[in-house]
Amino acid sequence: MNIPAFVNPDGGSAKRALAALETSGGFDVRLAGPRELPRQLEEAVAAGVPRLLVAGGDGTIELAAAALAGGPVELAVLPGGTLNHFARDHGIPTDPDEALALARDGAARTTDVGYVNDRLFINTTSVGAYVHFVRTRDRIERFCGYWGASFLAGVRVLLTPWQIPVRLEAGKDVRLYTTPLVFVGVGERNLGLPGLGQRVPGGARGLHVVLLQGRRQARRFARAYGRATRGLPVEAKSFGVDSALVESLRLDLRAGRIHIAADGEIQSVTTPLEYRIARDALRVVVPATRAP
Numbered sequence: 001m002n003i004p005a006f007v008n009p010d011g012g013s014a015k016r017a018l019a020a021l022e023t024s025g026g027f028d029v030r031l032a033g034p035r036e037l038p039r040q041l042e043e044a045v046a047a048g049v050p051r052l053l054v055a056g057g058d059g060t061i062e063l064a065a066a067a068l069a070g071g072p073v074e075l076a077v078l079p080g081g082t083l084n085h086f087a088r089d090h091g092i093p094t095d096p097d098e099a100l101a102l103a104r105d106g107a108a109r110t111t112d113v114g115y116v117n118d119r120l121f122i123n124t125t126s127v128g129a130y131v132h133f134v135r136t137r138d139r140i141e142r143f144c145g146y147w148g149a150s151f152l153a154g155v156r157v158l159l160t161p162w163q164i165p166v167r168l169e170a171g172k173d174v175r176l177y178t179t180p181l182v183f184v185g186v187g188e189r190n191l192g193l194p195g196l197g198q199r200v201p202g203g204a205r206g207l208h209v210v211l212l213q214g215r216r217q218a219r220r221f222a223r224a225y226g227r228a229t230r231g232l233p234v235e236a237k238s239f240g241v242d243s244a245l246v247e248s249l250r251l252d253l254r255a256g257r258i259h260i261a262a263d264g265e266i267q268s269v270t271t272p273l274e275y276r277i278a279r280d281a282l283r284v285v286v287p288a289t290r291a292p
Contacts, residue, residue, distance in 0.1 A: 001049075002026055002027055002028040003026060003027050003028065003049075003051050003052060003053055003076065003103065003104065004027075004028050004030055004044050004049055004052045004053065005021055005027040005028060005029050005030065005052070005053040005054075005055065005078070005103075006030050006031075006032045006037060006040060006041070006052065006053065006054045006055065006064075007021070007029060007030070007031055007032070007055045007056075008031075008032065008033050008034065008037070008055070008056055008060060009031045009033065010033060011055075011056055011060070011080060012080075013055070013056070013057075013080030013081070014055075014080075016080070016096060017055040017078055017080055017096065020078070020096035020097060020100055021055075021078075021100065024097070024100040024101075024104075026100075026104050027053060027100070027103075027104075034059075034060070034063065037054075037060070037063050037064070038063055038066070038067055041054075041063075041064060041067040041068070042067055044073075045067065045068065045071060045073050049073060050072070050073065050074060051073065051074040051075075051076060051103075051108070051285065052064075052068075052073060052074075052075065052076065053075075053076040053077070053078055053100075053103045054075065054076075054077060054078070055077075055078035055079075055080045056078075056079075056080045056081060057079070057080055057081015057082060057083075057084060058081055058083075058084065058085050058086050058122065058123060058263050058264060059081070059263060059264065059265055060080070060081070061075075061077060061086050061087075061122060062086075062120065062121065062122050062262075062263050065113055065120055065122050065282050066119075066120040068282060068283070069113055069120060069278065069281040069282045070278070070281050072283065073283070074108035074283045074284070074285055075108075075282060075283060075284050075285065076102070076103035076106070076284075076285040077090075077092050077099065077103070077284070077285070078096060078099050078100060078103065079092060079093075079094045079099060085123050085198075085199075086122050086123060087099075089123075089187075089198075089199045090111065090284055090286050091286055091287045091289070092285075092286060092287070093287075102285060102286075102287060103285055106285040106286065106287065106288070107285070107286075107288060108283040108284060108285045108286070109283070109284065109286055110280035110281070110282065110283055110284075111280070111281075111282050111283075111284050112186055112187065112205055112277055112278060112279050112280065112281065112282075113186060113277075113278050113281050113282050114184070114185075114186040114207055114275065114276070114277055114278070115274075115275065115276050115277075115278060116184070116260070116262065116269070116273055116274070116275050117269055117270065117273060117274055118274075119262070119267075119269070121186070121262045121263050122186065122263060122282075123185065123186060123199075123263050123264075124183065124184065124185040124186070124189070124197065124261075124262075124263065125183075125184050125185075125260055125261060125262040125263075125275075126181060126182065126183045126184070126260065126261045127164065127181070127182045127251065127253075127258065127260050127261075127273070128164050128179065128180050128181040128182055128212075129180040129181040129212070130181055130183070130261060131259050131260060131261045131266060132153075132156075133153045133154065133156075134153075134261060134266060135259065135266060136149075136152070136153035136156050137149045137150055137152075137153040140152060140153070163178050163179070163180055164177075164178070164179055164180065164181075164182070164253060165177075165178050165253070165254055166178070166179055166182060166211070166251055166252070166253065167250075167251070167252035168209070168211075168249055168250070168251060169249060169250040169252075170209070170244065170246040170247075170248070170249045171246070171247070171248075177211050177242075179211045179212055180212055181211070181212040182209065182210070182211055182212075182251060183197070183209070183210040183211075183212075184207055184208065184209050184210075184249070184275055185197070185199070185207070185208045185210075186199075186207065186208075186277070187199045187200070187203055187204070187205060187206070187208065188200040188203030188204040188205075188206075188208050188245060189203075189208045189210070191210065191243060204245050205245075205277070205279065206245040206246055206247055206277055207245065207246050207247070207248070207249065207275055207276075207277050208243065208244075208245050209243060209244055209245075209246060209249055209275075210242075210243040211242045211243070247276070247277050248274075248275060248276040248277065249275045250272055250273065250274050250275070251271070251272060251273040251275070252271070252272045253271045253272065253273070255271060256270060256271060257269065257270050257271065258271060260273070
């Protein structure tokens, strides 16, 4: 039985993915854009397929994970994004031929995912200055380029009195903060340089919550994380942070609705923000040498 393989025909890596799938064999190619993908995945799950493949970057993989989490269907990944954080974190090759060979013959292991207000995320979410930075940068990038937009967005974050009153509940521990940025990642995250925000190989499980101390630290973190997520070098300096690994947490904010960044996408959500980790919720096809 061929493995269903879902490809977004309008994606930047679609031609490369389709060419690799055509020469590989063993896959039933199905074209699905972001709007159609959840429905097609649900139909595949209902049909009882044991494994399926999704081609794309972190946003596409997040859609697939939301449809498959908590069930028996195994997810194979053909990386097709710019940075492919999820694939790299799980040792999945970015070379198409190697990734497809793994998808056909590899074994699946379970991995953790996170939820914020019952919306799944596979990598990270953030509230505050980084969201402000990204929205500003993306709005003006077409006028002054990435570097100019990043500089101006960083200046705006620094000059804007962006402080969020936060009541953080983690189990019985309750803490009050006034912080410009809250960052939450699935699994332990690197808080130093290089590798800022990246998952620590073999690190502790749970939700890694990080709160920045002061607007200047938030500006530096936002700019550095923005560069790190694009694979660019960042300055080798430490950040003033308070952090903890938790199973769940609640962020009480004054605003009834805010913007957050989740796996690189800006979204509008209602508050409070309820975070939880779902351990071993997703079955992912990974190399045999990859630690579970």
